């Protein structure tokens with residue numbers, strides 16, 4: 288039913304209202320024109336107007352300005368903050384870079400130093416051999432002899448050294464009696480390469496009278512005044528200065544104090560594999576060659592035992608020193624320290640030889656060998672142990688050093704009697720220590 292009616296209507300539109308439709312179009316056009324005129328009058332700038340009214344524009348603009356200055360201040364603060372952060376970071380970065388540069392510089396210096404030393408020591412880059420076959424360097428190469436250092440001494444040494452080695456002893460007239468005993472034993476043991484460095488005229492003349500090679504230092508050199516008047520320790524400092532020239536000339540030196548008796552030729556009993564080969568103040572295997580000394584601190588409980596490395600000092604009155612860079616550095620360092628501190632030369636000698644590198648200190652790291660304490664015997668070993676032991680009594684030492692006893696001369700004479708003249712009871716009257 289609904290469909291029928293609609294159909295009817297449509298049909299009606301097309302048939303009975305044709306003329307009315309035409310007039311309706313004319314009216315619509317008229318309304319359109321009229322409306323166009325009205326709108327043209329009301330909205331002369333166009334119907335879609337984007338301009339904001341002036342008052343409103345002004346208001347929002349001033350509001351915008353206020354909020355913009357707040358914003359800018361905030362913005363500036365945050366920019367400044369960012370700048371501070373950036374500069375702080377940059378500063379940290381810079382100090383880091385400075386630190387790194389310093390570190391690099393230090394490493395470079397060290398590297399150069401090490402490289403130079405390695406080059407001097409090895410001359411080549413070695414490959415490690417198989418397990419158990421590698422052996423580190425302990426016999427450093429000798430320095431190139433430099434005769435210009437002291438041509439006069441060079442000439443003397445040319446005449447008396449044997450295989451570029453000799454015994455050197457410093458003496459002033461205070462020790463003439465002991466020197467006399469020593470020279471007798473040197474002659475008896477048949478040691479031709481023996482030189483006395485005379486620190487005064489009396490000793491020079493005495494040596495000449497006994498047909499012993501003698502060297503007198505250039506009297507213009509200031510340090511010799513120490514030798515003439517100085518006590519034992521001052522002379523000890525001087526000897527490190529004097530020895531340097533011997534090494535620079537390319538000689539290996541067996542430095543000897545005067546309170547030493549020679550029983551055999553020491554050059555037949557050296558190893559010559561180290562920068563320094565020294566007699567020891569030790570008196571048995573442990574003290575002479577080193578041991579693990581356990582220090583007890585009960586308060587530490589579980590960790591109460593602290594292990595320490597110990598060795599009795601090397602005797603700076605009798606050592607063999609090869610002409611190497613570490614040896615010369617040793618002499619320089621000891622002499623330098625003795626010139627600045629009131630120290631015992633033997634303590635300084637040992638500290639320089641043994642203390643490792645640590646913060647603020649660069650260790651020497653010269654190679655060292657401890658001499659056999661029965662062959663190169665100190666007077667403690669002799670008077671405390673050897674003379675009371677039937678087997679040890681039969682041993683013939685190379686030298687005996689009366690370092691532990693103040694009554695040096697009579698003990699030296701007794702040692703000569705016992706070992707060189709066969710007087711079996713010569714050592715008996717002496718106490719073990721001094722009284």
Ligand SMILES: *[C@@H]1O[C@H](CO)[C@@H](O)[C@H](O)[C@H]1NC(C)=O
Pocket residue numbers: 498
């Ligand atoms: C002195 O020593 C030299 C060489 O060392 C030797 O040829 C000479 O015979 C010695 N003279 C005396 C008097 O001992």
Ligand SMILES: *[C@@H]1O[C@H](CO)[C@@H](O)[C@H](O)[C@H]1NC(C)=O
Pocket residue numbers: 572
């Ligand atoms: C000391 O060491 C030597 C060599 O290593 C050894 O022959 C000797 O028996 C040792 N002496 C003692 C008392 O241990």
